[in-house]
Amino acid sequence: MSQSHDLNRRGFLAGASALTLAGGAAHAQAAFPTRPITLVVPFAAGGSTDIVARLVGQKMTELLGQSVVIENRGGAGGNVGSTAVARATPDGYTILMGTISTHALNPAILKTVTFDAVKDFTPISLLALVPNVMVVHPSFPAKTVKEVLEVLRANPGKYSYASSGVGTPLHLSGELFKSLGKVEMNHVPYRGAGPALNDVVSGAVPIMFDNLPSSAQFIRGGQLRAIGVTTKERVSSFPELPTIAEGGLGGYETYTWNALFGPAKMPADIVARLNKAANDALKDANVKKRLNDVSAEIVGSTPEALGEHVKVELAKWAPIAKASGAVVE
Known part of the structure; x- marks a missing residue:
């Protein structure tokens, strides 16, 4: 065998090997997720955020083919669990069920700020207004x-x-x-x-x-x-129940919301996969019915829309939170 033929053969094998590795890497990336995903609920079990997380998480488990495991990590008004996700590896396997508390109120009232609500998270989807x-x-x-x-x-x-x-x-x-x-x-x-x-x-x-x-x-x-x-208008699940404003306290309105976030700098393709699974879960008939039964307004947004939503909420609620005098250690 000539030297040139041997070199050509080696080049062919090296190229084939590189293509195989590249194909394998692409396949591995496309296969996300390959193991269970932890969905951190930064509050104790039993509350509204926990209910929404379990409803959506169960359906996402079916859609993704891997378990979405709910982990309740309460403390400091949602700060403990949120900080843990902000510091997690941005590989899509640790995500957060964020709320108006974690991403609009805490930044205004935390004595020690342990995360930036905008810079330290990757928005995935705004799920529901509650x-x-x-x-x-x-x-x-x-x-x-x-x-x-x-x-x-x-x-x-x-x-x-x-x-x-x-x-x-x-x-x-x-x-x-x-x-x-x-x-x-x-x-x-x-x-x-x-x-x-x-x-x-x-x-x-x-x-x-x-x-x-x-x-x-x-x-x-x-x-x-x-x-x-507490909303401006009555809700469909309890139509006979007046709003606090119409009941005699004019100008009263509060609410909350639930959204999925990951750590900052998550790969775009993983964000897209999680976004699709979350939004598809919200379209499921059983999930829709159970959320509608408790008057949660289903949204299902793009990551970009959630990012803008957080900025608007920060500007709206920061003055109210500070005026309350509340301080979280």
């Missing part, structure tokens, strides 16, 4: 917004309200109610909406501003009495 609701234990002596205001004014500082943590939307919902209604209530913060809700259902704390999805079953079951929804 109304809040004011609920009371059935033993509380009021059934309407006006009656609640009368009771609180007649008993300043006697009653307390529970929330999912200092600086969360549920906390600020209560502070806004106090401010507009010129009433006094004691704030009792918990490590998530689930534990707070349990104490209100048991009667340990009489009042709570909660996300409607997590309170809906208790309202329908009679364990909680709904006073009013």
Whole structure:
């Protein structure tokens, strides 16, 4: 065999090997995910964010062919879990169920800022907008917004309200109610909406501003009495329930939202894969029905639209959060 022929053969084999490796790499990249994905919920189990995560995550598991495992990492109003995702490897295997709290309120009230809501995350999809609701234990002596205001004014500082943590939307919902209604209530913060809700259902704390999805079953079951929804308009799942504004507290409005984020600098193709799976999950008939049952408004956005949404929310809520005086250590 001549030297030139041998060199040509070696060149051919080297080229074929390179093509094989390149093809293998492309195949591996296209095959994402090849192992389970961890979806961090930065609050305790049982709250609205947890409910949305489990509904969407279960369907994403079917669509992606790999388990989407929910990991509840509560603490500091969602800051603990969010920080963990911000610092994770940006390979798509650790993602976050972010909220108005993690990406609009915390940046304004954290004593020590451990992440940048815009720069430290990759937006994936805005999933849903969620109304809040004011609920009371059935033993509380009021059934309407006006009656609640009368009771609180007649008993300043006697009653307390529970929330999912200092600086969360549920906390600020209560502070806004106090401010507009010129009433006094004691704030009792918990490590998530689930534990707070349990104490209100048991009667340990009489009042709570909660996300409607997590309170809906208790309202329908009679364990909680709904006073009013916090949105501008009534919701389809409880059409007879007035808004707090129309119930007697003009100008009152709060809400929350749920969205998927990854760490900064995630590859575009992985973001696209997760975005498609999340948005397709929202189109599933069962997922749509269950979210509609609790009046969550389904969105399903592009990554770019979620990125813009976060910037708008930061500008809107930062002044309100700071005015509340809330500080998360």
